[in-house]
Amino acid sequence: MTTDASSSPDHSPAEPLVSRGFWQETWLRFRRRRLAMSALYFVCFLGLVALFSPCIAGTKPVVCQYKGNLYFPALGYWNRAWENPIFRKDRFRNRYPKNLAAKDPDSWAVWPLVYQDPYRRVRDDEWDGQPGNPTGADGRPNRHNWFGTDQSGVDVFAQMVHGTRIALLVGFVSMGIAAAIGVVVGALAGFLGGWVDVLLSRLIELVMCIPSLVLILSLIAIIEEVTIWHLMAVIGVTSWTGIARLTRAEFLKLKRMEFVTAAQALGASKFRIMFRHILRNALAPILVPITFGIAAAILVESGLSFLGFGAPPPNPSWGTLLNSGRVMIQQTWWLILFPGLAIFLTVLAYNLIGEGLQEATDPRLRKAEK
Amino acid sequence: MQLGKPTRTTLALIAWLALLGTACSSKQSKTERPDGQASSEDPLAETSEDEVLLEPYAAPTLETLDAQAEWVDQDVLDSMELLRERQQQEGLPSIAVAKALAMRNTSTESNRDMRLALGRLPENDSQVDYNAALTRHLAVDVKSTNPLMASSAAEFEVNSLTSFGLFGFDWKFRPFASTATVVSWQKSKDGMIDKVVMRDDLVWSDGQPITAHDIVFSFQTIMNPKVPVPAVRQGTDQLRWVEAYDDHTVVFFHREALATNTWNINFPIIPKHIYEKSIADDPTLQNSDYHVQQENHPISGGPYKIVRRERGQTVLLERREDFYLHQGKPVRPKPHFKTIRFRVVTDSNTALLALKKGDLEETQLNAEQWTAQTNDDEFYKRNTKISDTEWVSYHFCWNCKSVFFSDRRVRQAMSHAFDHEELLKKLCYDLYEPCTGTFHRQSWMYPKQNVPQPYHQDLDKAEDLLAQAGWEDSNGDGILDKQVAGRRQDFRFTILCGQTPRSIKICTLLKESLDQIGIICSVKPTEFTVLQQVSRDHKFHATFGGWGTGADPSTSKNIFATGENRNYGQYSNRRVDDLFYQGEREFDRDKRAEIYGQIHNQLWEDQPYTWLFYRNAFYGFNKRLRGYNFSPRGPYSYSPGFDAIWVPAAN
Helix, strand or coil, rough: CCCCCCCCCCCCEEEEEECCCCCHHHHHHHHCHHHHHHHHHHHHHHHHHHHHHHHECCCCCEEEEECCECCCHHHHCHHHHHHHHHHHHCCCCCCHHHHHHCCCCCCEECCCCCCCCCCCCCCCCECCCCCCCCCCHCCCCCCCCCCCCCCCCHHHHHHHHHHHHHHHHHHHHHHHHHHHHHHHHHHHHHHHHHHHHHHHHHHHHHHHHCCCHHHHHHHHHHHCCCCCCHHHHHHHHCCHHHHHHHHHHHHHHHCCHHHHHHHCCCCHHHHHHHHHHHHHHHHHHHHEEEEHHHHHHHHHHHHHHHHCCCCCCCCCCCCHHHHHHHCCCCCCCHHHHHHHHHHHHHHHHHHHHHHHHHHHHCHHHHHHHH | CCHHHCCCCCCCCECCCCEEECCCCCCCCEEECEEEECCCCEEEEECCCCCCCCCCCCCCCCCHHHCCCEEEECCECCCCHHHHHHHHHCCCCCHHHHHHHHCCCCCCHHHHHHHHHCCCCCCCHHHHHCCCEEEEEEECCCCCCCCCCCCHHHHHHHHHHHHCCCCCEEECCCCECCCEEEEEEECCCCEEEEEEECCCCCCCCCCCCCCCHHHHHHHHHCCCCCCCCCCCCCCHHHEEEEEEECEEEEEEECCCCCCCHHHCCCEEEECHHCCHHHHHHCCCCCHHHHHHHHHHHCCCCCCCEEEEEEEEEEEEEEEEEEHHHEEEEECCCCCCCEEEEEECCCHHHHHHHHHHCCCCEEEECCCCHHHHHHCCCHHHHHHHHHHECCCEEEEECCCCCCCCCCHHHHHHHHHHHHHHHHHHHHHHCCCEECCCCCCCCCCCCCCCCCCCCCCCCHHHHHHHHHCCCCCCCCCCCCCCEEECCEEEEEEEEEEECCCCCCHHHHHHHHHHHHCCCCEEEEEEECCCHHHHHHHHCCCCEEEEEEECCCCCHHHHHHCCCCCCCCCCCCCCCCCHHHHHHHHCCCCCHHHHHHHHHHHHHHHHHCCCCCEEECCCCEEEEEECEECCCCCEEEECCCCCHHHHHHHECCC
8 A cells, every 4th residue: 555645644635736827827927027027116116206296206295284173285185175274375375384384383394305396497596505496507416306407496306206197097098098099999890890890890990081180170179279189089089999990900809719608508698708708818819919008108208208299288298398498408408307207118118018918918928938 | 771671660460370380571561371371461442442542632833732741851861870879889709700609599698799799890891701692591482572572481581682762760669860861851840741851863674763653553552453563552541642743742741740750661672663554444453464574573662673583492582772872972871682592381390401411591590490400510500699688579460359258257267267378388398588568568659557367377376366257167168158138148158260380379379278177179270371361251160370579659549549550459549548548649659658558568467369479580590691680570571681691701
């Protein structure tokens, strides 16, 4: 009689082997790619910077106690209405440090890490020991302005920190719109087929022919008050065609699979089959163009701002900073270097993530890698 | 030889400086431009084709005129001689040319010394290199080479060298007839008639003589409602009639004896023999094949002719030998350059790089360039830079009919709220002076009493004035509001500006200033032609812009008098209207100065504009150039202006 050496003396039952799901498997493979993971960390870091931008650079307290109440004036950077009007009533004039002390000696405040504003120049008498920001070619990087200032004396670091919000928002919102449209159109075309497919495929081809930049420029001329949301919407509604075509192809392929037949046999509705059963299986390859699309959207927004067609001023976008550097390109290198680097790294990061996703989800690439 | 140049003097226009750099109208009128971009004025847009602008007039015979008019001789002068006399009176410059060229322009004193030394005229012809070729800068392309169609600074600049004119004005805006084209100029004692006898040695570039009939034809063309002349009708339309009594005698009949009549007789001249037959077929003067050909190869009456024109790139002029020579003999001063090439460079940074490289030999510099980009060896290797006072002012224009700015106290509050010091010291690098109203403080019409004081930021006062006008934060949302027609109206408005960085920065500073007192201001950079149209239609709350100066204060009438076509802000004040009326009818200069001084003060009180700063002239010149002198309209738009610039002969 032989005894299995591996069998445990207490005769506990062996753990059943749990097979990893598709997403788990993808994540595992994605994690093995150092570049892609670094890019993901970088994007997460940007997300944190964007989220906490008013706490990193600003001239409004993150939190303060004033006349016995707690306030969060830095929220005004997100939305002007969120900055309590008491400070306007009390004629703070957006100058908090001295006014807080003067108007309520018992007040206290937690300040952002860097006392600089993304929308205006910090003046001489605002913060003890900190001189006013230099302007023009004198605004090179220094102790108070880590990335220098632009020609008007507005701090570049503060603009870049707050510009992160714009860069990420543009990427996510516009591609969110594009993904929503693309997935729905592609799914309908691929699953329903027939005249719906013919019609939607022609629509896709039609939209592909519209140059988004020209459309954006035309809309800017028409819209009375252009905001960053308009730009995101236009980028979104013109960038969904690639996603739609890929979705259509995936749906064409997957709708012949047994699990779809099974779902049909069980009496699932078309909508349920499309978006409950097929879509989750088709999603992985669709994520790839979405990721690349985010990078492209950031580039488009930066390009528009660089050309002066971005959101209305003051607009602390990276592209706007690049544009302001163009005026004195030989003197103000910091206006080109830092925002240029930020755009480059962010776009690179999204592309690396997209590539990583592609490799992690595409079995053919996986084999090639081995 | 001040043909062309600012010789054309109709009173009219003002070009709006807002967005692109520098534009100026030909005439003595004010100039408008959006920071360097071409302005395309269209005062005739509302003129219907059936409208008759000119009623027939039975002009009296010349004998009758001579018997009745009691002629008073007017000045017929050589502008170069005028400048020479001025330089003689000034005495020799304190430094030599070589030293001026070696110096760097770092202070007011060095600027003055360099300007005086390098602005000297040649002592004699042997000093001048008449074979010199010059490359000049155009910030925008020339859309038309027809002087009647000129509307942008670029077009006026080119036309000033190629077109024919009878009159000019000097750096003090004193009008005179030019010796280059006029034998005599007389005015009737009652001021209703001007008689000019032209020289008989004038020819167009195709060899045809320039006669008094060309003057009459040009006048009638300008007054032809079917011809869409963009900018030159205003002022000319004050004339009752123009009559040619022979080939050289032309008489201008005025509708009324006005102090401004002298300016109204100066309008662009086109060759009758070229356009006489074609104008009926194509009153636009631009669309037919024949007129397109004329556009590309125009007949010139001035010292230079256009020999090549590449749209958007270059306009090449060549000196006309038949301009200064008549039957082989010199009859006028020889123009200083053999060829002049205008290069179109729309981006000011590219223009500066081209200047440094020697591809351009003159360009206007902006404040950033003057302060930071023209101090190194690379710039001074080939160039030097000169600055002087220029009567160009910038402002915020408030729409006085809008719900926000109809109350004078609100407009005053805007002026109190704006951070003028930040603007002047930081955005304008301390290069500009604060502007205190529509007339320049050095001008003769500037008020001598109750001199306006510049505004300084006073947010408390601004808030108090707004409260008096009913704007308060009634609902505690941090934004001022007011009950208007039973509804709560938040104080949110949009300011339109040009697309240049400076315009945007200045408007952003306004936004920052107003945000502090609970006013939401959105900045909307707008393309120039759209901005113009919106301004003309009064469809705006506020705009940022600027005006160059007119040669006569009456040019401000069409900006501030009720219902005038450039009164974009729809400002209206009966007293101001009356004073403009009086000013045109007052011939005594001191009394006129008093009248316009009152207008100035009334406007300052009413603040239809928040006046911001005077922008001086800043120019970069190649070191081989000499003879540049400045007027309140810059170095070119006066007599002699460009004619005085020369290049020294090799030795």
